[in-house]
Amino acid sequence: MRIDVLTVLPGLFDCFLKEGVIGKAISSGKVEVKVHNIRDFTTDKHRVVDDVPYGGGPGMVLKPEPIFRAYDELTKEGEKPYVLLTEPWGEKFNQEMAVELSKKPRLMIICGRYEGVDERVKSLVDREVSIGDYVLTGGELPAMVIMDAVLRLIPGVLGNLESLRADSFSDRGLLGYPNYTRPAEFRGMKVPEVLLSGHHKKIESWRKEQSLRKTLERRPEIIENLKRKGLLTKEELE
């Protein structure tokens, strides 16, 4: 998969693209992520990317020209990307969308700043996406959240396939099961016996029960949704 990111703050991505699972996936060539400074696609001496909003009002708006120039330049060759725009009021990002996006061969993520992008930029966009009902200062952190959730699903990126297998829960939007590691007892708090038993079938069913119980308690609508879609097995429903 290739992802092109358009931003006026490319430096925000430096650590994200160097460290951890994502950093390894890029350095090993499993995925390709290119971050482009919108300012590099300006043509004036001062490399202006924003301007005051027509009709007045606070703040500045990202101009359309540099973003269109970047899009045209980056899509001259190869497969057309599926274009995302991060927006506070976009479609809510979730695991289902992450799975869908992970199947695209190429993505482009346009990151707004200031008061956002000129509305005409949206003629380039396939999906406006929000990571939650709160207002951030720009679209770069949402872009990193989306890339993290999508790239981890690319085959080979998560070293331990087991982690991805365990995702069969979170892939259905179920909440995760409790995790423990050594020591077996810490400050009087013991690891559940079943996890020390080495009985894999019992461990798996305990984890599934914990995941379902936690989801039912905290996000009952997820269970209802899975029931409606027929995505819960008979024993999971019991």
Ligand SMILES: CN1CCC[C@H](Cn2ccc3ccc(-c4n[nH]c(N)c4C#N)cc32)C1
């Ligand atoms: C006062 N104004 C109001 C409009 C937005 C302005 C900041 N901003 C500019 C571009 C931009 C892109 C995304 C987000 C954002 N915020 N929250 C989310 N879940 C997002 C997502 N995805 C925020 C953004 C600040």
